[in-house]
Amino acid sequence: MPEQERVREPRGMNPSHGTPAYASVTRAAAQDLGGVANHSDAVDVALVMRIADKDPDALADFYDRWMPTVRGLAQRILGEAADTDEVVEEVFWQVWQQAERFETARGRVAVWLLTIARSRSLDRVRSRQRRRNEVSDTLDDGSSRLDHMATEASVDPGEFADQRARVAAALQLLPPDQRDVVLLAYFSGLSQAEIAERLGLPLGTVKTRTRLAFGKLRESLAILWDDES
Amino acid sequence: MTRDLNMPDRDDLSLEEAALGALSPEAQAALEARLARDADAARELVALRASVAAMAFSAQPAPVARSVDPVRARLLARASAEAASATRNQAMPSASVSPALAVSPAPPVATPRPVADVVPIRSRTPWIVVGAAVLAAAASLLLVMRTQVERSGLRDRVSTLTASQVAAQSQLDSLTRLLSEREQQLASVTGPDVAVVELASTSALPPSGRMFWDRASDRWTFIASNLPALAPDRAFQLWLITANERILAGAFTADANGVAVVRAEYDLPRDALVAVAVTEEPASGVPQPTGDIIIVGNAPAGDTR
Secondary structure, eight states, rough: OOOGGGGOOOOOOOOOSSSOOOOOOOHHHHHHHHHHHHHHHHHHHHHHHHTTOOOOOHHHHHHHHHHHHHHHHHHHHHOSSSSSSHHHHHHHHHHEEEHGOOOGGGOHHHHHHHHHHHHHHHHHHHHHHHHHTSOOOOOOOOOGGGGHHHHHHOSSSSHHHHHHHHHHHHHHOOOOHHHHHHHHHHSSSOOHHHHHHHOOOOHHHHHHHHHHHHHHHHTTHHHHHHHOO | OOOOOSHHHHHHGGHHHHHHTTTOOOHHHHHHHHHOOOOHEEEEEEHHHHHHHHHHGGGGGOOGGGGGOHHHHHHHHHHHHHHHHHHHHHOOOOOOTTTOOOOOOOOOOOOOOGGGGGOOHHHOOOOHHHHHHHHHHHHHHHHHHHHHHHHHHHHHHHHHHHHHHHHHHHHHHHHHHHHHHHHHHHHHHHHHTTTEEEEESSSSSOEEEEEEETTTTTTTEEEEEOOOOOOOOEEEEEEEEEEEEEEEEEEEOOOOSSSSEEEEEEEOOTTTTTEEEEEEEETTTSSSOSSSSEEEOOSSOOOOO
């Protein structure tokens, strides 16, 4: 096991000043601090309920709360393309249209929203590829760029700064070969077979790395969602 | 425990690909059939989807000032227009919505009747019956409209009350958590079994720090002052140093006055701590110290209290 995988970390780190600590935490700590995730999700649930009742003010609040994250994700997937605005609008319009179908029992608002955002962004990339009949620059990056992608979310003081820091740290603690696979799958929307071809690896190796990586991420990031499974 | 031979192995499920939305339609259908019979796999998929969604936080956020955000303006205009349209439709039900006012289509006529057989209704129905029908229709219209408005109002009230309840519960949870944190913080620096390690600068700079280690509860409270300002892509990391390893105790930045407080919980044997140090590192974090030591303090031998 590489040295970095043996790093042991205290739990429940909670700086009172500056930005929050970002190291991953144990599942026990996630349960201890689950209220943080619950509070954040309660805010989202309340907003989505009002959106389902067709309250434009609620949509405005929800947009202000999540737009930087959604736009950041869209930009990462699309590159600096001008159609980022269109994708962001599509995402929040889908929220407006489908809020009444959202069920809290099936997951968190954040998971629902970010899944929509990623799907709409990848749809746009694929549509663009079909139109141009060429490989998009955003899908043509080699693994040499992946380290940058993994660590680009520097600590920031804005909304969800804690989540950003924790995810960045969790990715940083993955072995590089596992991290590359995860980033290609998530940001480039590549299947495991496509990743195997891209990296020149056997499919089984990619499957194993994906499983190991998401197992670690799930453990590290449980605190974000108060994961009780 | 025997395995259901009709169920594929976990390795064959491709849950990670499903969470990433990368399955073919056929594979997705097969997986959904399996999930309907396998609650454990279904739960695992939900958790994996959450981990996948969290990856979005690794992208740099891209805020736009509200005053220059065309998307926000367009989106809210569309939403307001649709909400207004929906309100109008609710308040003014069409004839087809109200059975009492519905205009029945003419029934199909198999054989045309001679014109002479059509008797004008006026000649067969007393005028008072027509008047009563009109009044009944008007009353029905008013009743339907009033009921719709009342229903809309009640829905708004339920929505508002539910949102208020959620917000109040969130506030209560937040205050309870804050109180608990403050009590723990106080106990962590004043408890009977608290060890104190002084940290001082190794350079001409004046930063200093103090680590309180409550060995009874394994709580660590670190307070630093006069820390130097950092570049945006840099952060401090706090390390617990033992004879065998350097343990990451947290990453942090200081406030505008150079003050920072870090709290952590970590179970360390009483005689294992050799020193406590703060280094400057990339903001993305490092698992082992690589940067300059800002402050460091040795743990006193024996009882550090």
